[in-house]
Amino acid sequence: PARYRTVHLQKAKDEGRHFAMLTAYDFQMAKVFDDAGIETILVGDSAANTMMGHDTTLPITLDEMIVYAGSVVRGTRHAMVLCDLPFGSYELSPQQATESAIRLVKEAGVHAVKMEGGVRYAEHVRMMTDAGVPVMAHIGFTPQSENVLGGYRVQGRTEGAAEAMAQEATVLQDAGAFAVLMEMVPADIARQVDEALRVPTVGIGAGPSTTGQVLVWQDMLGLRTGKMPRFVKQYADLHSVISAAVTDYRREVLEGTFPTAEHGFES
Numbered sequence: 001p002a003r004y005r006t007v008h009l010q011k012a013k014d015e016g017r018h019f020a021m022l023t024a025y026d027f028q029m030a031k032v033f034d035d036a037g038i039e040t041i042l043v044g045d046s047a048a049n050t051m052m053g054h055d056t057t058l059p060i061t062l063d064e065m066i067v068y069a070g071s072v073v074r075g076t077r078h079a080m081v082l083c084d085l086p087f088g089s090y091e092l093s094p095q096q097a098t099e100s101a102i103r104l105v106k107e108a109g110v111h112a113v114k115m116e117g118g119v120r121y122a123e124h125v126r127m128m129t130d131a132g133v134p135v136m137a138h139i140g141f142t143p144q145s146e147n148v149l150g151g152y153r154v155q156g157r158t159e160g161a162a163e164a165m166a167q168e169a170t171v172l173q174d175a176g177a178f179a180v181l182m183e184m185v186p187a188d189i190a191r192q193v194d195e196a197l198r199v200p201t202v203g204i205g206a207g208p209s210t211t212g213q214v215l216v217w218q219d220m221l222g223l224r225t226g227k228m229p230r231f232v233k234q235y236a237d238l239h240s241v242i243s244a245a246v247t248d249y250r251r252e253v254l255e256g257t258f259p260t261a262e263h264g265f266e267s
Ligand code: KIV
Pocket: 023, 042, 043, 044, 045, 046, 047, 084, 181, 183, 204, 214, 215, 216
């Protein structure tokens, strides 16, 4: 399609197909992913980690998200661009959430927003959707609440968790959420939640049954080094590729073999 919309994601769910989502934070990477056919791009608040070097997602501001999101939107022609509502930009009221969502649409041009949190945010979802901003709900492990949740942990491992999570997701769906993302949820639970919902699901560390999958690009392309979460599959080793190229460049500059005549101008 000219531009992926919520209806296309719904159609994937209805027809038992999957779709792919990747994070992006800038114009150039968004363009690469868009050209490759990625259906949905998430301007995640993981930008706090991947772009700004923070330890958590908590410090990034709505103004900062707007800068990243605008850059991503300008790099896309086909992908649907979603942006996270960052910590502190929505919790206080449906009004606060809607004002923030409207800023993301107006100032960055995003097509939808994603918001962490369960049943207590149903009214937020309702007001944003009524205002014209599609909302993807994010449940399971929600990094903005890591201080309450006790760190990075798989969610939904307690007795009755499948029913509770399906119930939570259904409330958000019925409040108008066009999709529900699950992070670090056991695969069998995520499957049950997906089956309970009419709307599409997206998973990260949630097994193969969700409608869509999402990964952070610096993880899946191997730009980031160090210990990776279990759910990351590395499809490339950009750190090595870039490191080798930069090392070559530096060596040639120091040796004086770059630049040569072909890279220069004659008088
Ligand atoms: O911020 C982010 O990148 C996310 C995804 C990992 C789901 O929320």
